[in-house]
Amino acid sequence: MIKKKIEKNKKLKNKSETKIIKKKNDSGKTKNVATSAKQNIYSTLRGMKDLLPKSGKMFMDIFHAAENVADAYGFSYAETPILEQASLFIRSIGKGTDVIDKEMYVFEDKDGTKVCLRPEATASFARTYINHGLQTVPQPVKVWYWGQMFRHDRPQQGRYRQFHQFGCESFGVNNPVVDAELVAVAYNTLKDLGINAFVKINSIGSITDRENYLVELVGYLRSKRSYLSEESKKKIVKNPLRILDSKEEQDIEVIAEAPQILDWLNEENRKYFMKVLEYLDEAGIPYVLTPTLVRGLDYYTDTVFELFEEVKDETEKNENSEIALGGGGRYNGLVSQLGGPETPAAGFALGIERILNILEKKAEEEMKQNQEKSNKHRVDALFLAQLGEQASKKALNIIEKLRKNNFKVYHNLAKTSLKAQLELADKAEVKYTLILGQKEVQDGTIIVRDMESGIQEIIDQNKIVHHAQKILN
């Protein structure tokens, strides 16, 4: 026995090999970097996450909520490839953004093409719009999508290198109602999932609006330069808009007095944005006008928004309120920038893992509460227990019969003892267990056991569907 253990340990130890090489990183520092197999082969790569069976149901619940809302608002499902030309994103999202400069998975394909794993889907759909001439179908073209995105970021909770987004895009119409509709789809999806959300919203105007504003903003920031944090001082040249959402206290004081972009919108864009807000008021969607909200991708124009979970508890607030569940906005310049016709468009995306995180926390709390009350939530489902070979053969037959009538039948046909199967039935928290033994197979009957009371009833196998309908509905 002990020998066995030692051998096993040896095996386990041999499975990992780590080679360390010296490598210079961007800042010129020398660093030890592990190449080859870093850990054992059972671990995921950094920032990657397995979706485990226990979370699978919840994940699909989110999918279905998204599907239902998007469908109801008239969006059609569409997909684009995960692998795209790297230049598509570089041209649309913009050099100088972190997403492009630091976070893209770029590599050379076998024929030398520079390809990348998509960091988001908006640019892909803009490409699709041009590529398939979608300006020739009735506008707006409304699509929704769901899929993996990749960003080589440093992992944290709610931030992975591979993650899922649900999003909607609407091409071809420049109308405040389109903006409001997108916000509504995002908001109502969260609401359907039981998440109380609110929207932070702003308008960053047209490109000329922004240029004019930037001159003013930079002028102002320069005059207050000595009050700003070191980080922000650097950004005056590099990315002045970003100073607006700084979390440094000294910066916040300066920002409070800073000129606001809303005052620099031209008359038309200003009216447009007011209309968007009116639609949101009318739809009863809670929003906070946030003049400091600027988004990190270059293609955004006019309306921009982000969604957050509304938390009552002040202590929770500090922990979680900072993580956006999703964001989006208008991008009227994107299609033409990629070489297509002038096309107004807008869209949003929600981060599925972030939503999942919230739902799982909620479910955990509910579980705890239920345990305290020691309540059992029995599911409207059946468990089929079987004894002996004859019965287990017959079992598949019965499961299929019930399945066709939309009954869920849990089972474990590999188990032999009835006791073990009843234990499983108990854990699955089903309302009734069907018991099929040698005797029942011969008689053409089946036992129906009420798991709450323990009362059993013997019925004819042919009446099983009818009986199930009676007891479960």
Next chain:
RNA sequence: GUGGCAUUGGUAUAAUGGUUAUUACUCCAGUUUGUGGCACUGGCAAUUCGGGUUCAAUUCCCGAAUGCCACCCCA
């Protein structure tokens, strides 16, 4: 990408510079063979990896990997 903290079975934990590393849950098998939620018995299963110090390291030191937190940024 920068800084800080952490790393013991699947999960949650205890302990230790030295022969079989604690406990609970989960999982599997059983407690006289066709009845669950209780109890009992038995079983599977771990010191992240690499190097150093030492007669001896899971324990001390260094590095890596991974996770978490803050920043950067973002979904």
